[in-house]
Amino acid sequence: MATATAEDLAVRTDDLGKTYGDRPAVIGLDLAVPRGVTFGFLGPNGAGKTTTLSMLCTLLRPTAGRAFVGGHDVVREPHAVRERIGLVFQETTLDLDLTAREALRFHAELFGTPWRQSRRTVAALLELVGLTESQGRPVREFSGGMRRRLEIARGLLTAPQVLFLDEPTTGLDPQTRTVIWEHLHRLREERGITLFLTTHHLEEAENCDRLAIIDNGQIEVEGSPAELKAEVGDDTVVLRTCDDAGAALLVRERFGVAASSGPDGVRLSVSDGAAFVPKFCAEAGIPVLSATVTPPSLDDVFLHHTGRTIRTERGGPLTVDDVGRRR
Template structure:
């Protein structure tokens, strides 16, 4: 449900966690963000995907009230980021890319200090801190000093700390940068649990394609502009074809034969002959039967988010 304010702008209802309208940010004459229109449903893991310098950190800075937009409007948890900054700050949690934990405090002391900053009374602070450490799998680390914790454990502690005051939206700026694959997977699972069992909306920025694959919805940004938005499946469906790669004795001859016999465009490079087909697995037996040049290997890969980025921008995100 949505309402309108006296200026005519749409104010998101409870089912919308984040909404922007024509949101723009200029640094001098440089456009860091250009007319961003974004809608993030409540209770989902939302990924903001783009390369470094695309405008992700500028966007999250505006949504967290750390930056003022040059033009446009944004609402977070029903509050306007410019006119109601105090309400926004009480309704959000933020985990920055750079670690902000005090190295000399224990995990529980970090939680209690954050709770005090938000004015939680002692009993409520203790209860929330204990529950959140348990939720993030850190109950056995409560008395450990931060400097003794691993990078992944510190990241989970930062997430727990950002939730101690009960925010409705959790902002994470590149939350798994520098973590190993196993720890990244553990962090993702805890974020999924927050949405599923606690109704919290998670808004994360990332340039990791694998991380974006696990989001409910994704918005892809490049050079400050939104280029695509949807679920991972919806975005990849736009490509609609598998990538078939052949390594042969004579890639140029094979590429020409594929174009002639199957009417399919090909690209030849150091990795072999590449072509797109709606059902790559079904095409492979026909390729092997029709081509006379010896084939050393054939791989079939479904569309990826990197393919989606290439489709919309003309370059890969890697």
């Protein structure tokens, strides 16, 4: 199969790097993001996500390698890149005194969009993100979710090929995150654009078609969320029975699966937990009181590849030892 060129891809990087003095922030980054997908960087704060995004959006100049967005070199053709992208910053940059309609029209005017065209575009975008009824209200009266939707609409004013989103739902409650992602999914379906996001939220990363786990400025692994989780290992099954010790012995002898019994029940790992549980119930002859099947998570993937979990406790990353103690 022929290697994809920069023109075939929404984003491509070749050995991309960024160093501040003698401190590397991004190291040897190789990316090939197809057009029309939702691609995500998953990693903790300080991993290099925002630095990479800033280089791709021409806000930072790389110190090594090359990067292409929409087939154009971010260093040699920055204006061409900017014409093809939209950007939603991590921190809000809205003027709180403007109404939603005024905010979008002002932004359109900065890009030189003709007045009649901007009126139609603004109206369509407000409808797309569900803010038509609130377009005359000052932005300061908006909730966090409404402001984020308005910023997404602003990022779409120039009909970008790629929409970059830096931590798009940070600070939002789970219900609002769901609403934001409903709008993003519909946006991609209706307009066929590429979504490129950074996140440290595991649930948000599940929305990506492809995901790159980044840590200490380097990509550790890349693939779909399902592929990444499948590579980590088996499902964890916990059974509570009328005789946990006997059930554990039966699992080992009859099914050839390692199992242990403890205060929480019988614990074992199998490739397909959902299929194993009914089979055990049918063949074991020991009443099962409850069964829990837990597939590998993206946190397990991060732990597997980096030696630590992305989830935080007391404001800092958990170590492998911390994870062992919690279990």
